[in-house]
Amino acid sequence: MMSYIILGFLCVIPSTCLSILTDGETQNGTLPDESVDTKTDVFRQLLNQETLIRMSLVKNVHSLMKDMVEMKESMSTSNKRLHDAEKEISSLKNEVQLLKTENQKLKEEAVKFQDEFKSTDSKFDEIKENFTKVSQSQTQYERHMNEIFEEFEKNTSTILNDIKIEVRYLSVTLLDLNKHTMELNMSIPELIESRFTDFTANVNRSVGDINHKLLSSKDYQEQLVYNLSALGNDQSSLMKIISDNLNNTINSIKADVEQSQKSQLKLSAAVSSLEVFRMNMSLMNNCALKTSVGFTVGVTGSASTWAGNILVFPHVVTNDGNGYNPSTGKFTAPTDGTYVFFVTVNVYGGNFIYLDIVLNGSRKVRTMSHNTAEYMTGTNMAVLKLYTGNSIWVSRYRGTGYYSDSVPITTFSGFLL
Structure with missing residues (x-):
């Protein structure tokens, strides 16, 4: 439709321009020769102007056509955008409706939650009362445990004092036993040395008597044999006495050593008991502190x-x-x-x-x-x-x-x- 309007416009323009150039009238007749050339020049100028006008008009028409095409494209794009906007509006309406529905559901749930919260308030009050009772019972239990622990500390301090006294007594006894053992150890070599010294002196005296008798009388051989036999008997009896005395001394020393070892074992047992007791006290203190x-x-x-x-x-x-x-x-x-x-x-x-x-x-x-x-x-x-x-x-x-x-x-x- 637009192209037909533009063609009609182009057809109308030349006739109108021609009418303007001829003053809107058709002139017939013959002009004088002097004015023919002048009119010819004017006519040529008019034709040139008409050509320029037509060219500018054609250019304007082409630009108008281009603008019209761009307008068509922009209108189609606008129509497409308008269609998309209508779709978006419809989707937004649907979403708004869904949101309204969800809002209504949330309101209903909020009402239910308020009702449940009212019911849970009473439960929380009961829980608070239970916690209060538990804290009170815990306080009473801690107080009771503190009393027991104080009483235990008093008892343990008394027991520790008794154990300390017993340990001191055992220490004194052990020192006495050690002193007695040292005295025995020192007396045994002296006793053995004194016995051997006496025995050597007796033997020397007997040998001296025999030598004296041999020198004084040659007929004293029989008496010498008898004396040697008696001397052997005396030596045997003396060795037996010395052996018995040594055995008795060694047995008494062994008895004293065994007694001291038993006392040391008792002392070690007492010390071990004291260490065990201290370890138990340390463990109990640790247990009391761990909480x-x-x-x-x-x-x-x-x-x-x-x-x-x-x-x-x-x-x-x-x-x-x-x-x-x-x-x-x-x-x-x-x-x-x-x-x-x-x-x-x-x-x-x-x-x-x-x-x-x-x-x-x-x-x-x-x-x-x-x-x-x-x-x-x-x-x-x-x-x-x-x-x-x-x-x-x-x-x-x-x-x-x-x-x-x-x-x-x-x-x-x-x-x-």
Whole structure:
């Protein structure tokens, strides 16, 4: 339709322009010769102008056609967008309807939840009453246990005093036995030496008498034989007496040594009993302390540039046994045992930080909060054997800054197994 309008417009334009050039009238007749050339020049100029006008009109018509085509394309695109918008509007209407339905369901569920919450309030009240009763019973039980423990301490102190007195008495007895044994050990060589000295003197005297008699009388041979026989008998009897005395002395020494050994065994048994009793007391003390050694501490503020050595956790959540010092950041073991320690650190922003759990200056385990992402968390746990007086703390290895909040995020915990 548009192309027909443009063709009609082109047909009308030349005739109109011709009418303008001829003043709208058709002129016939013959002009004079002088004016023919002038009119011819004017006519040529008019034709040239008409040609230029036609060319400009054709150019304008082509631009108009191009604009019309672009308008058609834009209208088709607009129609398509309008169709898509209508589809989106219809889908949004459906979603709104679904949301209304879900909202209605949520309202109904909220009403049900309120009813259930009202019913659970009474249950929570019952639970609170039960917890109150449990805490009261626990307090009474702890009081009773403290009384029993105090009475046990009194009894054990009395028993320990009795054992100490008995040990002292046994120690004195053992010293006396040792002194007597040493005296016996010193007297035996002297006794043997004195007996042999007497025997040697008797033999020498007998030999001297025999020599004297041999020199004084040659007929004394028979008497010499008799004397030698008597001397042999005397020597045998003397050796028997010496042997009997030595055996008696050795037997008495053995009896004294056995008695001292029995006394030493009694003393060793008493000492062993005392050591066993001390071990039992230590175990009981450990058992009494195990129920009350544990801590959880943290920091309640962030420090983006912290680069210290020991990380101090001033906020104390739990400190049973008072082993943790919030001023120094160190935990000191109140008793021997196996402990569990756990540290959690949240690095500040895009920083990185490494923290160590340190035992008496020796680094045991390490956390790593890397800077591959912001506010990275590093955790680690250690199970360590501690003796009374050992210290545990958290120390920085590398990096800077930590993040926390009013409810602690960066924390340090430990307890006795």
